[in-house]
Amino acid sequence: MSTEIEHRSGNTLDRSVEQQLLHLRDVLGQVAPRDPRTRRLGPRCWRLELLAEACAPETFRHVVSWLSSTLVSSVASKQAYADDIRNWAAFLQQEEGIAQFALEDVTPFTVRSYRQHAEERKSSPRTIKRRMDSLSSLFTFTGWATGQPILNPVTKFDKPKIDPNDYTTATPVLEVPEFQAVVTAAATPREALVPVLIYTLAGRVSECCSAGLHSLQNEGGQRKLDLRRKGGKGRVFTLPPRLCELLDAATAGRTSGALLLDDQDRAMDRHAIDRMLNRLGQAAGVLPGREVTPHVLRASKLTHMHDEGVPLEDIQQYADHAHIQTTLRYIRQRDDEALKAKHAAAAVKVYDHLVDRFV
Structure with a gap:
């Protein structure tokens, strides 16, 4: 595990960092990534290793710190947020030719372009909003953790409007x-x-x-x-x-x-x-x-x-x-x-x- 993460993230790990990564790896668990073109599921892989491959080294460190924090509280939320960031990375790679996801590459124009792309693919407004919320959370946490002024590219004007009274896509109920x-x-x-x-x-x-x-x-x-x-x-x-x-x-x-x-x-x-x-x-x-x-x-x-x-x-x-x-x-x-x-x-x-x- 440590060798794989070192290779993909460009980091040499000390013992304490390795233990943190092993714990987060187990928390995030495995997922079968879907090929964006064929839509077929691939073999199951550790989410953390997929993130290390998808993210630039510095951004990967920020993602690890964010997912390890109490800002993302539940295991299910950590897994969903990790998948959302991989979705952003895939968009940057496929649509903008950026090899690895880096925070500095995400601009307000990128966010608007992503929304248009997702709407064309018939993604639900709730899914688009959730992924924007995940990205916004990562930027907010990184700005706090580094003490650096970081412009959050996601604004309320970019998010889809969700009708709170629209139950057409709500979870069905069994009688x-x-x-x-x-x-x-x-x-x-x-x-x-x-x-x-x-x-x-x-x-x-x-x-x-x-x-x-x-x-x-x-x-x-x-x-x-x-x-x-x-x-x-x-x-x-x-x-x-x-x-x-x-x-x-x-x-x-x-x-x-x-x-x-x-x-x-x-x-x-x-x-x-x-x-x-x-x-x-x-x-x-x-x-x-x-x-x-x-x-x-x-x-x-x-x-x-x-x-x-x-x-x-x-x-x-x-x-x-x-x-x-x-x-x-x-x-x-x-x-x-x-x-x-x-x-x-x-x-x-x-x-x-x-x-x-x-x-």
Whole structure:
């Protein structure tokens, strides 16, 4: 690892820096890069090594410092930001002929050119905005870390306008019978545990993947799960007895290792869980044309809590949302759909007797 990073980044590493890089490498994990021309996935590689190859040496050091900081708090955010920077590097290389991504090469003109390029490729406004936010965060952090005045090329005038009330691209929600059909489609206890655990905890996929049997505790006759949530926050969940029975059937006497294993005894990562849930969703016949993802299960659980009359503050606390606006995205989507249906139905009384002529 150290030799590869030294070669790609142009740095000679001392022991402490090497240990930092090894830790960040493990945090960022691996990804299968997609060929920009053929769109085919290549072999899985360490994200950190791909960044070292894509970035100029000085910029790579800034990226490492930024991704290692608490400004980017969660593992999922670090991975997403790393992928966003690789996307910027690929744009500079393909469209502007710049071999390696360097902060000094990114200008306001580059940002506007990127937006036009992304819009032509039909990227969603939310995706474009997220990538601009990632780049802006890197510039902001680097200016703070170096104490140097660095012009941030991303301004609010460059970002796409996002309609907060546009739910057409929002995460879909499973109704209760649809979720039950997904669980019914599971063939083994290990398969069933995946959707049941994520739904019960309204968990994020990274949180459930990192949970191990060592995270389970017995206190006063109750089973509890110590879950590391987004930003490294520790949360203890008391597990319902019925879930514990399924957990025991799925773990089959194991006392160590990952909580979620596939039927070949391999610890499941986010990609394995995505594949499994999508397969179960297809077998259950739910969400035609859409995939059942861990976030679908999380959104479904929070929405069902709202349907049951759980106070908004309780839903926010259970979801571990830092801001109430995040929780409202789920609730408003549900309320907005119900409100539109109510008003549409109310319109019928105006023309109900006139329709008889035509039907």
